[in-house]
Amino acid sequence: MDKKRLRHALVAIVGDDFVLDDPASMWVYGKDASPLPPATPDLAVVPETTEQVAAILALANETHTPVYPRSSGSNLWGGCIPCGGGIVVDLRRMNRVISIDEELFSCTVQPAVTFVQLNEALAKHKEGYYNLVSPEGALTACVAGSFLAHGDGIGSALWGTQGDAIVGCKVVIPSGEVIITGSAANPSAQKVAGGSGQFFRYAYANDLTGLFCGSEGTLGILVEATTRIERIPARYGFAALDFASVDDACQVLYRARQERIQANFAALREKKSMEALRPGEYPDAQLVYIIEGDDVIVEHQLERLRQLAREHGGVESDNGKARAYWEKRYSLIPGGMYKLGARALLPLHYPLGKMAWYYHQIRDICDTIIAGKYRLAYFIGGFQIGTAFVCYPTIMFLEQYPKQYQTVMACAREAQESLLGLGGAPIQMGTLWGWCMPRLGTHFELLKRIKQAIDPNNIMSPGMVGFSIDE
Numbered sequence: 185m186d187k188k189r190l191r192h193a194l195v196a197i198v199g200d201d202f203v204l205d206d207p208a209s210m211w212v213y214g215k216d217a218s219p220l221p222p223a224t225p226d227l228a229v230v231p232e233t234t235e236q237v238a239a240i241l242a243l244a245n246e247t248h249t250p251v252y253p254r255s256s257g258s259n260l261w262g263g264c265i266p267c268g269g270g271i272v273v274d275l276r277r278m279n280r281v282i283s284i285d286e287e288l289f290s291c292t293v294q295p296a297v298t299f300v301q302l303n304e305a306l307a308k309h310k311e312g313y314y315n316l317v318s319p320e321g322a323l324t325a326c327v328a329g330s331f332l333a334h335g336d337g338i339g340s341a342l343w344g345t346q347g348d349a350i351v352g353c354k355v356v357i358p359s360g361e362v363i364i365t366g367s368a369a370n371p372s373a374q375k376v377a378g379g380s381g382q383f384f385r386y387a388y389a390n391d392l393t394g395l396f397c398g399s400e401g402t403l404g405i406l407v408e409a410t411t412r413i414e415r416i417p418a419r420y421g422f423a424a425l426d427f428a429s430v431d432d433a434c435q436v437l438y439r440a441r442q443e444r445i446q447a448n449f450a451a452l453r454e455k456k457s458m459e460a461l462r463p464g465e466y467p468d469a470q471l472v473y474i475i476e477g478d479d480v481i482v483e484h485q486l487e488r489l490r491q492l493a494r495e496h497g498g499v500e501s502d503n504g505k506a507r508a509y510w511e512k513r514y515s516l517i518p519g520g521m522y523k524l525g526a527r528a529l530l531p532l533h534y535p536l537g538k539m540a541w542y543y544h545q546i547r548d549i550c551d552t553i554i555a556g557k558y559r560l561a562y563f564i565g566g567f568q569i570g571t572a573f574v575c576y577p578t579i580m581f582l583e584q585y586p587k588q589y590q591t592v593m594a595c596a597r598e599a600q601e602s603l604l605g606l607g608g609a610p611i612q613m614g615t616l617w618g619w620c621m622p623r624l625g626t627h628f629e630l631l632k633r634i635k636q637a638i639d640p641n642n643i644m645s646p647g648m649v650g651f652s653i654d655e
């Protein structure tokens with residue numbers, strides 16, 4: 185279908201105000217927060233209802249038009265750059281908290297609800313609740329984008345990734361059909377349990393919620409997600425612990441997890457990286473812990489953490505820093521990241537119990553490739569995700585210099601190859617990591633067959649996650 189007729193058909197679905205093709209909008213929809221090159225879509229459409237999403241997908245499927253869903257476009261891995269042209273489906277009008285169902289320990293939202301919006305609504309609800317995992321970019325990041333890309337962040341030490349936090353979802357697939365996963369797939373669940381009826385994920389054979397988790401828009405458009413909620417704890421405790429080596433700090437991270445310290449968040453900072461971010465005096469390694477519980481639990485666990493630190497030569501430092509991080513947790517990174525030119529993030533996940541060894545290998549790769557061969561600045565950040573640890577070497581550059589940009593992309597690719605060689609697991613793919621998918625052999629072959637079955641015309645985000653643009 186030519187663009188004029190496609191536009192006409194989309195206007196019939198959502199109205200003239202919500203189909204965009206002006207150059208300024210196309211520029212915005214061609215980019216995300218990654219450093220990857222932009223691409224221009226033909227059109228963008230901004231639906232408000234599930235019915236409109238279903239009609240858009242049915243039209244795109246019939247006309248074999250590529251579709252790229254987008255919530256806020258804050259992903260860092262080229263996840264919604266419309267590399268195959270076609271339509272960007274901007275979900276920002278679907279931004280309602282639908283229900284907070286404390287008796288089901290869950291909350292159901294539309295896709296473009298941001299984490300700050302969600303946490304504010306939950307905090308005001310009755311005794312006060314919170315969403316388990318929220319990214320550091322929570323001011324703009326939306327629930328759909330995070331769940332569909334295995335997002336992580338604050339809360340990950342205790343609860344894992346966004347995939348672990350989601351109970352069920354509602355997704356429109358290319359045929360225009362609406363799929364409900366989780367306990368609400370049973371029509372009686374809503375009638376009898378009340379609310380969304382989403383209280384349990386693992387039912388009715390395969391885990392279809394898991395099928396969509398991490399699919400990054402390649403199988404359909406998510407129109408509702410139900411996430412687990414918990415009461416806001418009576419107290420948070422803060423600890424900053426300084427060490428003479430990264431090895432000691434990593435040992436404490438591991439032992440604290442073995443002892444099931446209730447850390448909501450546990451981050452590792454190391455001298456060289458801190459110096460790269462801001463000149464100053466830093467310990468060789470520092471752990472920042474946020475503990476949650478009641479007075480007794482928090483006091484007991486803070487004391488145990490101090491003991492563990494002492495056993496590894498560590499000392500308690502300025503706990504005010506940990507508290508300050510917590511208070512600014514959603515503004516610190518967005519505020520500083522771009523100013524510092526911290527742009528190309530290469531996050532991979534490693535086993536928590538072996539982090540000391542991995543950290544040295546990662547540091548060697550960064551020193552040899554990023555600083556040595558390409559002469560670029562970098563820092564390494566990282567935090568605990570349950571029994572794993574995410575480590576994100578970050579190349580710093582100012583992207584307005586095109587020559588440097590090419591160098592950065594070549595450098596990032598070479599570093600990615602070496603980091604993958606350590607056996608780490610990148611969980612957000614987009615186009616930044618999609619190239620490595622064919623290496624997974626039968627794993628990727630099965631994913632291709634699943635995509636072919638759900639999306640036979642390959643309209644959903646072609647070019648993402650290693651799927652070809654014109655298959």
Ligand SMILES: Cc1cc2nc3c(=O)[nH]c(=O)nc-3n(C[C@H](O)[C@H](O)[C@H](O)COP(=O)(O)OP(=O)(O)OC[C@H]3O[C@@H](n4cnc5c(N)ncnc54)[C@H](O)[C@@H]3O)c2cc1C
Nearest residue numbers: 255256257258259263319320321326329330335336401406
């Ligand atoms: C400053 C900063 C800090 C960040 N901190 C973190 C962090 O701590 N942890 C973390 O995991 N990430 C972080 N990110 C990355 C990003 O913000 C998050 O992953 C975020 O959850 C993505 O949400 P989004 O709404 O922007 O998604 P988008 O960028 O809009 O989309 C992400 C992916 O999901 C797909 N998608 C979006 N909505 C739908 C839908 N409704 N249906 C189908 N597919 C859809 C898109 O096609 C794309 O593939 C950070 C980013 C920035 C800029």
